[in-house]
Amino acid sequence: MIADPIPLPPMPGQRLARGTARLLRSMDHAVLTEFTPVRGLRVDLISLGPKGELWVVECKSGRADFRADRKWQGYLDWCDRYFWAVDGDFPVDLLPEETGLIHADAFGAAITRMAPEIRLAGARRVKVQRDFARAAALRLQALSDPQAFIAGVS
Amino acid sequence: MIADPIPLPPMPGQRLARGTARLLRSMDHAVLTEFTPVRGLRVDLISLGPKGELWVVECKSGRADFRADRKWQGYLDWCDRYFWAVDGDFPVDLLPEETGLIHADAFGAAITRMAPEIRLAGARRVKVQRDFARAAALRLQALSDPQAFIAGVS
Numbered sequence: 001m002i003a004d005p006i007p008l009p010p011m012p013g014q015r016l017a018r019g020t021a022r023l024l025r026s027m028d029h030a031v032l033t034e035f036t037p038v039r040g041l042r043v044d045l046i047s048l049g050p051k052g053e054l055w056v057v058e059c060k061s062g063r064a065d066f067r068a069d070r071k072w073q074g075y076l077d078w079c080d081r082y083f084w085a086v087d088g089d090f091p092v093d094l095l096p097e098e099t100g101l102i103h104a105d106a107f108g109a110a111i112t113r114m115a116p117e118i119r120l121a122g123a124r125r126v127k128v129q130r131d132f133a134r135a136a137a138l139r140l141q142a143l144s145d146p147q148a149f150i151a152g153v154s
Numbered sequence: 155m156i157a158d159p160i161p162l163p164p165m166p167g168q169r170l171a172r173g174t175a176r177l178l179r180s181m182d183h184a185v186l187t188e189f190t191p192v193r194g195l196r197v198d199l200i201s202l203g204p205k206g207e208l209w210v211v212e213c214k215s216g217r218a219d220f221r222a223d224r225k226w227q228g229y230l231d232w233c234d235r236y237f238w239a240v241d242g243d244f245p246v247d248l249l250p251e252e253t254g255l256i257h258a259d260a261f262g263a264a265i266t267r268m269a270p271e272i273r274l275a276g277a278r279r280v281k282v283q284r285d286f287a288r289a290a291a292l293r294l295q296a297l298s299d300p301q302a303f304i305a306g307v308s
Contacts, residue, residue, distance in 0.1 A: 006301060022301075025302045129284055133287035134202055137184035137286070138184045140294055141179060143297060144187075148172075
């Protein structure tokens with residue numbers, strides 16, 4: 001008997017993100033999607049490890065998706081390690097060597113090249129962890145009690 | 155026309171928690187329920203304010219519920235301000251004066267007595283914020299991708 005299928009995320013980038021998030025979870029990292037560390041920058045995945053490590057992962061579905069990203073170098077300033085997540089067909093020679101590489105599909109992922117560690121300064125780390133915590137908790141409350149977000153509640 | 159009712163939380167403590175969480179949300183605090191700052195201690199609500207303030211709120215449905223709590227003084231060590239949340243019938247004379255007081259129902263809440271501020275030391279604040287962030291993000295991922303939590307995913 002075949003179990004009820006869980007629907008795949010519809011977009012290629014979302015599939016890479018799901019598999020990568022599962023990998024990070026298996027490494028005891030807590031993962032948040034679509035995080036905005038600073039106005040104008042939004043990362044696909046940010047994870048917080050058990051010792052406070054902050055990793056950022058950008059998911060790229062193909063050459064055009066990578067070429068269109070003119071902001072990625074800005075992400076380096078908001079994490080200790082930076083990775084790309086791509087599928088098996090992606091032309092990895094495009095990717096800068098000093099970044100990490102994750103091969104992913106919707107069901108899982110593996111680290112092909114560990115990213116170098118460039119540790120955040122203390123004040124920025126505290127800010128990112130605080131913003132991460134607040135973003136995650138606000139999303140949880142929005143799911144559990146949508147009315148809390150209606151204007152006028154006090 | 156009457157809108158479809160959103161079901162009330164079934165337990166009195168959960169109703170207090172929902173209303174209190176709405177109050178905290180309106181004060182720009184991000185709220186997490188049922189948080190364990192350290193093994194053996196679980197708080198009903200913890201919130202993280204925009205400047206990193208950490209507040210803890212214990213919800214008490216009545217005299218017996220308060221009297222049964224032998225751990226509350228331990229919570230003081232994990233927040234900058236500590237509050238009780240109770241309904242309008244609660245005998246507030248039972249509550250220690252040096253703690254905050256919130257009057258709540260399922261729909262909202264108000265601060266009746268602000269808690270004194272006893273600021274956490276820096277290292278503990280960083281630890282609580284990190285644990286808060288990780289707990290919230292893990293719960294979000296469990297909701298969005300339950301299969302990420304099945305043993306063996308890697």
